Amino acid sequence: MYTLGIDSSTQSIKALVYDTDAKKVVTTVAVNFGKDLPEFKSPDGFLPNADPLVRRADPRMWLSALGKVLSRLHEVFDTSKIAAIGGDGQQHGSVYLNKNWGEALAGMSTADPFLLIDRFAGVASRAEAPIWMDSSTGEEVKELTARFGDKLRRVTGSPAIERFTGPQIRKFAKEDPAGWEATTKVHLVSSFLCSVLAGEDAPIDTGDGAGMNLLNLEKLDWDLEICEFTAPGLRAKLPAVAVPGAKTNLRLAKYFEKFGFKAGIPIVPFTGDNPASLVGTGADKPGVAVISLGTSDTFFAAMPEFKTDPDGCGHVFGNPSGGFMSLACFKNGSLAREKVRSMVGCDYKFFDEGAFEEIAANNQSPTANHQLRAFPYFESEITPIHAATGIEADFDWEKASDAEKVVSVIRGQVLNMFERTRWIGSFDTIRVTGGASRSKGIRDTIAEVFGAKVETLDVPDSAALGGAILAGRAV
Numbered sequence: 001m002y003t004l005g006i007d008s009s010t011q012s013i014k015a016l017v018y019d020t021d022a023k024k025v026v027t028t029v030a031v032n033f034g035k036d037l038p039e040f041k042s043p044d045g046f047l048p049n050a051d052p053l054v055r056r057a058d059p060r061m062w063l064s065a066l067g068k069v070l071s072r073l074h075e076v077f078d079t080s081k082i083a084a085i086g087g088d089g090q091q092h093g094s095v096y097l098n099k100n101w102g103e104a105l106a107g108m109s110t111a112d113p114f115l116l117i118d119r120f121a122g123v124a125s126r127a128e129a130p131i132w133m134d135s136s137t138g139e140e141v142k143e144l145t146a147r148f149g150d151k152l153r154r155v156t157g158s159p160a161i162e163r164f165t166g167p168q169i170r171k172f173a174k175e176d177p178a179g180w181e182a183t184t185k186v187h188l189v190s191s192f193l194c195s196v197l198a199g200e201d202a203p204i205d206t207g208d209g210a211g212m213n214l215l216n217l218e219k220l221d222w223d224l225e226i227c228e229f230t231a232p233g234l235r236a237k238l239p240a241v242a243v244p245g246a247k248t249n250l251r252l253a254k255y256f257e258k259f260g261f262k263a264g265i266p267i268v269p270f271t272g273d274n275p276a277s278l279v280g281t282g283a284d285k286p287g288v289a290v291i292s293l294g295t296s297d298t299f300f301a302a303m304p305e306f307k308t309d310p311d312g313c314g315h316v317f318g319n320p321s322g323g324f325m326s327l328a329c330f331k332n333g334s335l336a337r338e339k340v341r342s343m344v345g346c347d348y349k350f351f352d353e354g355a356f357e358e359i360a361a362n363n364q365s366p367t368a369n370h371q372l373r374a375f376p377y378f379e380s381e382i383t384p385i386h387a388a389t390g391i392e393a394d395f396d397w398e399k400a401s402d403a404e405k406v407v408s409v410i411r412g413q414v415l416n417m418f419e420r421t422r423w424i425g426s427f428d429t430i431r432v433t434g435g436a437s438r439s440k441g442i443r444d445t446i447a448e449v450f451g452a453k454v455e456t457l458d459v460p461d462s463a464a465l466g467g468a469i470l471a472g473r474a475v
């Protein structure tokens with residue numbers, strides 16, 4: 001059986017076909033928002049804004065990209081063979097729809113040659129959708145924290161956070177009450193695209209819904225009190241919540257026959273990109289954690305029961321395979337490592353391996369108690385919360401050798417990751433992915449500090465794959 005996974009991320013949308021019998025990816029096509037859709041003037045997936053804290057995108061860009069990626073897929077694959085569709089979107093981003101939305105959705109049950117952006121013209125009550133990179137809601141975060149204190153963390157799995165959807169909705173409702181009044185539905189990027197495919201309002205799944213500061217993760221339903229304080233009448237504007245594993249009633253709308261699909265095939269509610277990656281990397285079962293070493297470093301793992309980070313830095317999302325998942329994001333990831341590499345002035349061979357060999361040869365095992373450690377805070381850090389102060393070392397940094405500098409920074413990063421994820425549980429396997437996972441020094445340090453087997457993951461499109469796997473399970 002073939003299933004399709006659609007991943008709408010920050011800079012591109014991907015469509016991946018998966019053979020569920022052979023357990024193999026058959027083909028992947030992508031549309032890059034900046035390169036392929038220059039008319040939306042969003043080279044990096046969002047509209048330029050004079051305020052660096054504001055990051056918004058034109059939701060019509062996502063519609064246009066959806067049509068284009070399905071058309072590209074139709075050119076290279078017999079889409080009539082696809083039995084089910086799943087997918088995901090960048091988390092937290094929200095789309096605001098007006099009274100025309102319902103009618104536009106219903107219209108998807110007829111076939112016609114119009115483009116998606118024309119079919120959905122005039123449905124937005126807010127022209128620009130805030131995305132996860134937006135951190136302009138400091139004031140709303142303060143207001144939510146003042147009103148609910150620790151309840152947000154205990155109930156929704158995360159304290160109030162700038163990029164989370166609740167503070168973003170509150171900001172819109174405060175700044176544009178008429179726009180808020182005209183809003184009949186708020187969707188996430190994931191549920192917005194899923195609704196378009198199904199021609200009806202898709203529910204928000206607990207994986208992506210947990211990134212809103214609105215979902216009660218014990219009851220798996222919207223928290224009325226938090227919703228009402230966030231924005232008046234919000235509860236009535238939210239779609240339903242999809243409980244993991246529940247049978248889906250969503251079916252592909254007739255409109256999509258123009259891309260060769262069989263209308264009526266099942267669609268599973270879309271989830272967030274991180275929960276989808278959890279499934280795509282095979283880490284949706286306890287005991288396995290994934291560390292993605294990218295611009296920022298991300299740590300995620302499945303959690304059978306609901307519990308939250310006492311320090312409030314990590315997040316809890318629903319696991320699309322059932323139960324929950326944790327996610328901790330470390331802003332000082334590869335960018336910080338690159339800074340250290342250029343400070344030391346060494347090549348990758350030394351940074352990834354040579355420095356570690358030199359320290360080992362001097363009998364300073366990375367697990368020895370006297371081992372040096374340094375923490376790179378080039379960007380203000382969120383796990384733990386820490387201002388941007390540069391290198392903080394527990395030794396005289398200036399006098400240290402190049403090898404000591406490299407090894408101590410990696411050790412500092414990995415130790416921090418270990419300390420900050422202990423609340424989640426322990427792991428016998430850690431799967432590492434992302435650019436910096438090529439470094440043997442980092443992999444060995446992770447193995448020693450976590451006391452776990454480290455595997456290198458080679459799943460380039462883990463989120464899209466997760467969507468396709470979830471689609472397969474639903475059939």
Ligand code: XUL
Pocket residue numbers: 010089090091092132163211272273274
């Ligand atoms: C997670 C987060 C990002 C986005 C975009 O909380 O903000 O990982 O999901 O990838």
